[in-house]
Amino acid sequence: MRNPLSDKVIDIKPSGIRKFFDLVVEMNDPNVISLGVGEPDFDTPWHIREEGIYSLEKGRTFYTSNAGLKELKEEISAYLERKCHVEYDPVNEIMVTVGGSEAIDIAMRAMLNPGEEVIIPQPSYVSYQPCVVLADGVPVIINLQEKNEFKLTAAELEAAITPKTKILVLPFPNNPTGSIMTEEDLKPIAELCVKHDIFVISDEIYSELTYEYPHTSIASLPGMKERTVLINGFSKAYAMTGWRLGYACAPDVILHQMLKIHQFAIMCAPTTSQYAAVEALRNGDDDVAMMRESYNQRRRFLVHTFREMGLDCFEPFGAFYIFPSIKSLGMTSDEFAEELLKKEKVAVVPGTAFGDSGEGFLRISYAYSLEELKEATDRMARFVSWVRKEKNL
Known part of the structure; x- marks a missing residue:
C-alpha cells in the first residue's frame, strides 16, 4: 500500500508538554500535584458565562460571519485602542479565530512562500516551529539567554537575519519563561524590522498578565502596525480556555488572505463563545485585575521559595510561569522532571519542551492555589535536598 502520510507531518515531534501530562494520567494517583497545565485555575467569571447561556436561550446558535460578530470586532478594536494605543478597523483589520493557536497557524500559511525564513526566539510556545514547517517555511531559532532575562536583544536578532528572513515571531509575555519586553526593549527590535523589511507575528495572549511593568505591543511603535500581525485571545486573561476564542489584527492585505484560509478550514469561531467574549471585553476589567493580583x-x-532552595531563578514579570534553573544539580531537565514525579509525585514540564535552550530549566505554572503551590514546593525542596545528598553537592 502507498504511504498514506505526509513526510513533513511525520517528522514533526509531538509536544513535549503532553509527555508529562500522559505520565500523570497513567499514574492515576490522586496524590500527584501537577504544575504543568498552562490554563487559569479560575472559573470563567459568572457574568461572562451567563451571557453565553443567554445566547443559547435566545437561539443564537447559527453561523456568524467568517470574520466574527460585528459587535465583538468593535469591542476588540475599542479594547486595543484603550489598552495598547493602537487603532484597528473592525471591518477590515480584525478577525475572530478558534483560539490564538489558529491565528498563528493561518498567519504563517497566509504569509509564507516555500523556503522563506521565520525567526523564532526560544524558549517559547511549542506551536510556532511546527506551524512554520507546515507552511513550508524555514524556522531559524534564536536561543535566548538567562543573563538577558530571556529577552530578545537587537544584536541577537540582527545576527539571525538573512536575505530570506520574512517573519519574526515575538512571543512576549513569554510562555514558558515569564519574560516580558518593555517599550524600551522593543524599540531597537522595531527599528531592525523596519530596516530589514521584516514582518512580525506578535503573540500577546498574556498581555493582561504583566506585573511591575505595563504591556507594550510592538504594533504601537512607529512603522510597525503595517508590518505586524497582533494575536490575542480570551483564554488566559478571562479564564476562557475551553471557549476556544482568539483574534488576529493585521493590515487588510494580510488579514484578507488569513480570512480566506479560515473560511475554508473553520467557517467561523463558536457563536456562543463570541457573545460571551463581548461581555468579557465590556465588563471584565475587574475580573482580570482580581486574577492578576x-x-x-x-x-x-x-x-522567594526557589531562591530559598538554592536554585537560580530570575524574576518573571509576565504570564503565569516561572522558569527556575536546575543546572547546579547535575541533571537534565527531563531527568529531574521524571525523578521528581516518581519520588515526590509533583509534575513539572522540562524546559526542553520549549526548545533546546530550555535545557537545565523547568517550566512551573502558578495557575494553582497557594495551598497547592506550598505543598508542591515543600515536596520539591525535599527532592532537591535528596539530589544534593546523593550527588555530594
Whole structure:
C-alpha cells in the first residue's frame, strides 16, 4: 500500500508538554500535584458565562460571519485602542479565530512562500516551529539567554537575519519563561524590522498578565502596525480556555488572505463563545485585575521559595510561569522532571519542551492555589535536598 502520510507531518515531534501530562494520567494517583497545565485555575467569571447561556436561550446558535460578530470586532478594536494605543478597523483589520493557536497557524500559511525564513526566539510556545514547517517555511531559532532575562536583544536578532528572513515571531509575555519586553526593549527590535523589511507575528495572549511593568505591543511603535500581525485571545486573561476564542489584527492585505484560509478550514469561531467574549471585553476589567493580583501573589511566593532552595531563578514579570534553573544539580531537565514525579509525585514540564535552550530549566505554572503551590514546593525542596545528598553537592 502507498504511504498514506505526509513526510513533513511525520517528522514533526509531538509536544513535549503532553509527555508529562500522559505520565500523570497513567499514574492515576490522586496524590500527584501537577504544575504543568498552562490554563487559569479560575472559573470563567459568572457574568461572562451567563451571557453565553443567554445566547443559547435566545437561539443564537447559527453561523456568524467568517470574520466574527460585528459587535465583538468593535469591542476588540475599542479594547486595543484603550489598552495598547493602537487603532484597528473592525471591518477590515480584525478577525475572530478558534483560539490564538489558529491565528498563528493561518498567519504563517497566509504569509509564507516555500523556503522563506521565520525567526523564532526560544524558549517559547511549542506551536510556532511546527506551524512554520507546515507552511513550508524555514524556522531559524534564536536561543535566548538567562543573563538577558530571556529577552530578545537587537544584536541577537540582527545576527539571525538573512536575505530570506520574512517573519519574526515575538512571543512576549513569554510562555514558558515569564519574560516580558518593555517599550524600551522593543524599540531597537522595531527599528531592525523596519530596516530589514521584516514582518512580525506578535503573540500577546498574556498581555493582561504583566506585573511591575505595563504591556507594550510592538504594533504601537512607529512603522510597525503595517508590518505586524497582533494575536490575542480570551483564554488566559478571562479564564476562557475551553471557549476556544482568539483574534488576529493585521493590515487588510494580510488579514484578507488569513480570512480566506479560515473560511475554508473553520467557517467561523463558536457563536456562543463570541457573545460571551463581548461581555468579557465590556465588563471584565475587574475580573482580570482580581486574577492578576492573585497570580502576582503566587509569583512572588515562588521566586522567594526557589531562591530559598538554592536554585537560580530570575524574576518573571509576565504570564503565569516561572522558569527556575536546575543546572547546579547535575541533571537534565527531563531527568529531574521524571525523578521528581516518581519520588515526590509533583509534575513539572522540562524546559526542553520549549526548545533546546530550555535545557537545565523547568517550566512551573502558578495557575494553582497557594495551598497547592506550598505543598508542591515543600515536596520539591525535599527532592532537591535528596539530589544534593546523593550527588555530594
